[in-house]
Amino acid sequence: MELRLEVVQVPVSDVDRAKKFYTEQMGFTLDHDVEHIPGMRVVQLTPPGSPTSIVIGTGMHGMAPGSLEGLQLVVPDMAAARNELLRRGADISEPHDTGGFAFAFFADPDGNRWVIQEIRRDAPSGSS
Numbered sequence: 001m002e003l004r005l006e007v008v009q010v011p012v013s014d015v016d017r018a019k020k021f022y023t024e025q026m027g028f029t030l031d032h033d034v035e036h037i038p039g040m041r042v043v044q045l046t047p048p049g050s051p052t053s054i055v056i057g058t059g060m061h062g063m064a065p066g067s068l069e070g071l072q073l074v075v076p077d078m079a080a081a082r083n084e085l086l087r088r089g090a091d092i093s094e095p096h097d098t099g100g101f102a103f104a105f106f107a108d109p110d111g112n113r114w115v116i117q118e119i120r121r122d123a124p125s126g127s128s
Contacts, residue, residue: 007044010054012110013065018056019043021109025090028054047073066111078102078118085116092116 012018022028022045031044031053040059046052050073075081078095082104085092093105095118102118 007053007055009062010056010068010112011063011065012056015056017109025088068112072115072117074117
């Protein structure tokens, strides 16, 4: 059996505002923006280098805008990723180093909260 997580729904109140944030400030690629049926708009966006996309839109049932918490974007170099996102105008927290892992945080315009995670491959694994 093969199970791949490829698309995650992110609840937003204003699709155009969220689309602009994710493409311009976060650097996500716009995969498509279609209205399948009247009142149902689906916008799919993919983070750079990721096999998994997010979908925002209208007419989809689910969570309240801003209620998503804890999706993680993994980066090989926190400083480089954070500097690029800051250059693009994103509001990213200072990184927190936890000894082998570093975390930084941001939220989209609706308040959906994300984590940027750096895993240093040379860090001790913690298992003996």
